[in-house]
Amino acid sequence: MATRSADVPRSTLGRLERPAITGVLVREIVNFSSYWRAASFSSTVEPTIYLLAFGFGFGSLVSQVAGYDYIEFIGTGIVATAVLFSSAFPAMFGTFVKYQFQRTYDAILAAPVDTEELVTAEALWISLRTSVFGCMPMVVAIFFGLDPSWGMLAVPGIAFVAGYGWANFGIAIAGFAKSIENFNYVVSAVLTPLFLVAGTFFPIDTLPEWAQVLANLNPLYQCVELVRGAVFGWDPWVDFLRLAFLVGFGVLTWRIAIRAMTRKLVV
Amino acid sequence: MSEQPAIRLRGVVKRYGPITAVNGLDLDVPVGTCVGLLGPNGAGKSTTMRLLTAQAIADEGELEVLGFRLPEQSKAARALCGVVPQLDNLDTSLTVEQNLLVFAHLYRIGRHDRRAAIERALNVANLVDRRDTRVDKLSGGMRRRLLIARALVHRPRLVLLDEPTVGLDPQVRQELWALIDLMRAEGTTILMSTHYIEEAQRLADTVLIMSHGSAVAAGPPAQLVARHAGREAVEVYGSPTMLAEAEASARAAGFATRRTGTSISVLGIEDADGRAPEGERRPANLEDVFVLLTGEEID
Numbered sequence: 001m002a003t004r005s006a007d008v009p010r011s012t013l014g015r016l017e018r019p020a021i022t023g024v025l026v027r028e029i030v031n032f033s034s035y036w037r038a039a040s041f042s043s044t045v046e047p048t049i050y051l052l053a054f055g056f057g058f059g060s061l062v063s064q065v066a067g068y069d070y071i072e073f074i075g076t077g078i079v080a081t082a083v084l085f086s087s088a089f090p091a092m093f094g095t096f097v098k099y100q101f102q103r104t105y106d107a108i109l110a111a112p113v114d115t116e117e118l119v120t121a122e123a124l125w126i127s128l129r130t131s132v133f134g135c136m137p138m139v140v141a142i143f144f145g146l147d148p149s150w151g152m153l154a155v156p157g158i159a160f161v162a163g164y165g166w167a168n169f170g171i172a173i174a175g176f177a178k179s180i181e182n183f184n185y186v187v188s189a190v191l192t193p194l195f196l197v198a199g200t201f202f203p204i205d206t207l208p209e210w211a212q213v214l215a216n217l218n219p220l221y222q223c224v225e226l227v228r229g230a231v232f233g234w235d236p237w238v239d240f241l242r243l244a245f246l247v248g249f250g251v252l253t254w255r256i257a258i259r260a261m262t263r264k265l266v267v
Numbered sequence: 268m269s270e271q272p273a274i275r276l277r278g279v280v281k282r283y284g285p286i287t288a289v290n291g292l293d294l295d296v297p298v299g300t301c302v303g304l305l306g307p308n309g310a311g312k313s314t315t316m317r318l319l320t321a322q323a324i325a326d327e328g329e330l331e332v333l334g335f336r337l338p339e340q341s342k343a344a345r346a347l348c349g350v351v352p353q354l355d356n357l358d359t360s361l362t363v364e365q366n367l368l369v370f371a372h373l374y375r376i377g378r379h380d381r382r383a384a385i386e387r388a389l390n391v392a393n394l395v396d397r398r399d400t401r402v403d404k405l406s407g408g409m410r411r412r413l414l415i416a417r418a419l420v421h422r423p424r425l426v427l428l429d430e431p432t433v434g435l436d437p438q439v440r441q442e443l444w445a446l447i448d449l450m451r452a453e454g455t456t457i458l459m460s461t462h463y464i465e466e467a468q469r470l471a472d473t474v475l476i477m478s479h480g481s482a483v484a485a486g487p488p489a490q491l492v493a494r495h496a497g498r499e500a501v502e503v504y505g506s507p508t509m510l511a512e513a514e515a516s517a518r519a520a521g522f523a524t525r526r527t528g529t530s531i532s533v534l535g536i537e538d539a540d541g542r543a544p545e546g547e548r549r550p551a552n553l554e555d556v557f558v559l560l561t562g563e564e565i566d
Contacts, residue, residue, distance in 0.1 A: 023373035027358070030369055034360040103356035107417075110320045110350035111373040112342045267283075267323055 016120060020113040024121035027108070032129075039129070043086035044136035051078045051137045054201055055144060066203040068232070075141025076231050077200035079134050079155060080162070080223040084195055086133035087126050087163040091170025095122065095261075096180050105265055115262045123167040123254065130163025131156040138227075151230040158230060161246045162223040168253035175260025199224045219249045271334055273298050273425045273456040274319065279328030281314055281480075288314040290480030292328070296425075301447075301457040303471030305464065305553075307561050311480040312460035313353060316429045319458070320345055333425060346375065349418030353429040355410055357402045363413055364389070364398040367420055374421035384420050392416035392446065408439035415446055426450060428459040432466060444469060464554045474553070478561040488553050495559055496523070496551035497535030503546040504530045513544050525558045534559070 032039070051074060059070040066073060098104040108118055135155050142148055173186050197204060197211065198220035204212050215221045222242045229239040274296035281289040289311045296302045304312045317323035319332055321341035330337035332344040357366055367385045376384050389395045392412040402410060411431070418426055431447065432440040447470055451457055461467055467474050468488045475485040484491055503513045510531050517524050517533040520542050524533050534555055536543040 019375045020373075023369070023375070026372040027369040030361060030365050031358060102358075103352070103354055104358065106322065106352060106354075107350075107356040107370075108373060109322055110345060110348075110352070111370065112346040112375065113373060114342060265322065 015114070016117055020117040021121040021124070023111070023113060024108060024118055025125055027104075028122070028125040039086075039090070040133065043082065043090075043129075043133035046085055047078050047082040047137040048140050050081055050201075051075065051141060051144075055141075058201070066205070069145065071141060071145045072147075072232075073203075074201060075138055075144070075146035076227045077198070077224045078137040078141070079159060079227045080198050080200055080220040081195060082137050083130055083134040083159050083162045083223060084166060084191065084220060086130045087166035088170040088191060090129075091123070091126050091167045092174050092177075092183055092186070093180070094126075095171045095174035096177065096183075099174075099261075099264060100180075105261075109265060115265055116258050119168070119171055119258045119261050120254070123164055123171060123257065126167035126170075127160050127163035130167070131160035134159030134163060146231075149231055151233070154230040155227055158223060158226045158243075158246075161243065161250060162219060162226075165219055165246060165250035165253050168250065168257040171257040172253060172260045175257065175264045194218050194220050197221070219246060222246055270298055272296055272331075273333055274302075274458060275329075275331040276315075276318075277329040279315075279318065279330060280326050281311075281318060281323060282326050287480055289318065289325070292477075292481050294475060294482065296456060296458050298424075298456050299454050300472040301451050301459065301470055303467035303474045304458065304460040304477055305462065305467045305471075305474050305557060306460075306477030307462060310477040310561070312462075312477060313429055314480075315477075316350075316427055316458075316460055319427055320348070320350060346421075347424045349421070349423035349426040351414050351418045351426065351428045351431055353433060355414060357410060357413060357417070359403040360401060362399050362401055363394050363405070366402060366413060366417060370417045370420050376421055384422075388416040388420045391419060391449070407435060408442060411435065411439070411443060412446065415443070419450070423455065425456045425458070428457060430460055430462070432461075432463065440466075464552075464557055468553045476557060476560050483560045484556070491556050492551050492553055496555035498537040498551055499548055500532045500534045500551045500555060501536050501543050501546040501548050502527060502530040502532050503544050517544060523559060525555060 054074050055071055059074070062070055064070070105118065109115065138146070138152065138155060173183065177183060197207065197215050198218055199215070200220075204215045204221065207215065222245050226239055226242050226246070229235060229242075272295045274294060276292055276294040279289055279292045280287065292311070292315060294315070304315060306312050314323055318325055318330060318337070321338040324338050332341070333347050335341065335344040337344065358369065361369070364385060367388050368381070371381045371384055389398055392415055394409065394412060394416060397405065397409060402413065405413065415431070428447065432443050435443070444466070447457065447459070451470070459470065471488065473486060474488050474491060476483050476491070484495065486494070503510065505513070513533075514524050514531050522533045522539075522543070523535060524531055530546070532555060533544060533546070534551060536548070
């Protein structure tokens with residue numbers, strides 16, 4: 001067989017190859033055509049309900065929060081909630097379903113795709129979706145009195161970066177979880193507190209000092225502040241650090257997600 | 268034969284905690300042949316299959332697939348392999364054609380060849396009329412054919428079939444055998460695991476019988492039968508006590524025996540010259556060898 005392996009380089013194929021990542025993305029895009037209604041609905045309607053409930057309920061009690069009209073305050077902060085709902089949650093449940101019930105990852109890893117490429121592509125796909133879904137409640141808020149601004153065009157980018165970290169967070173949790181019930185611990189003990197003290201619904205400077213310090217380590221808080229920076233005016237140095245923090249969060253969770261899934265899928 | 272085998276395993280060991288799933292396995296699959304891995308459940312067949320795609324990593328031993336060393340060069344090997352898994356992992360909310368399209372991408376078929384590759388796979392699996400049907404609307408047999416079509420979309424040199432017909436009706440099984448035979452006729456190298464003896468006998472050029480993670484015998488089916496079970500067997504029927512007596516006396520006379528459920532089979536009676544018990548004579552078969560070598564009881 002003189003032609004052995006002629007169509008593939010003799011050496012090992014490389015890491016993070018574009019065809020492998022594209023292949024996984026194509027699978028997601030084709031699948032999305034069959035469930036986009038449900039995904040769009042849950043990712044945008046739920047944060048919008050928060051927006052309206054707090055906006056009308058709480059907004060009738062206070063007119064100004066931290067120097068903003070309440071609709072401005074929550075209409076920007078709610079982006080972080082939408083980011084969380086469209087990245088961490090689908091990543092946790094989707095990943096678990098795909099390896100445990102549908103065995104999709106068995107099929108993909110039998111093709112020339114490594115776990116690293118699989119995780120990267122899945123996180124990229126989720127964060128691409130998040131960059132759109134994350135902005136939806138802010139768009140709704142415009143109809144309720146949030147003034148449009150050019151800076152809003154940066155919000156999809158912020159949602160993408162934050163969504164990439166949270167997508168990897170969700171994939172890692174799915175990789176570590178023994179059963180889907182274990183997700184309850186993560187949702188109750190990690191995601192709910194982080195989502196409440198992110199400065200979305202009330203400013204964190206009313207919290208005790210230790211909580212304020214801790215809030216700075218909350219990627220959702222940094223996301224909220226970046227969105228407000230984009231919409232109401234940047235604070236260049238501080239916002240650069242916030243962005244760097246989110247990028248760091250994304251890189252860290254990315255590596256952890258790859259490790260968790262490798263342990264799960266290659267045994 | 269200077270040609271390098273498509274698969275070459277030497278002394279492969281794979282442990283899961285206290286369990287040794289594969290225990291010093293040697294395996295050669297020559298190019299252009301169909302090798303059947305035959306063994307009871309738990310013999311290590313599926314683990315062996317996972318080792319070949321680096322979805323399991325061996326603790327010891329050497330593995331080579333299409334000339335690539337595993338696990339380091341597994342990705343290059345996987346690009347040239349097709350895998351039909353034991354458990355259906357199709358995307359059920361997609362159509363037949365969409366499933367093939369996704370795998371045409373995953374197997375890196377160029378943009379200009381994709382259309383033709385999908386058409387060819389649809390044709391091979393006889394699913395042309397079903398191209399727009401969602402997978403969850405297909406029958407079990409069609410889903411299996413689609414799994415095979417999906418594995419063939421990039422014209423692999425080597426196809427790994429893990430229990431290709433498990434749990435299917437005899438009619439569907441025939442259909443899949445014809446499909447596998449077609450692949451073989453086209454020169455594709457095949458490694459197939461099965462615990463159906465008839466499947467191995469019909470399709471495999473060489474059978475490797477596995478038990479407790481290692482090979483206990485290997486060779487062409489007819490040769491294995493001749494070597495281990497002789498030419499003829501006699502089946503003795505009767506009450507359980509009569510069967511036990513017949514078994515004891517046949518063993519005392521130096522014959523190998525095996526239980527066949529309602530009867531016992533006494534093997535290798537062609538030269539028995541009247542020492543063989545009374546019963547129904549039949550040709551020895553691969554099932555005799557299988558039970559003889561892997562034990563009467565499944566543990």
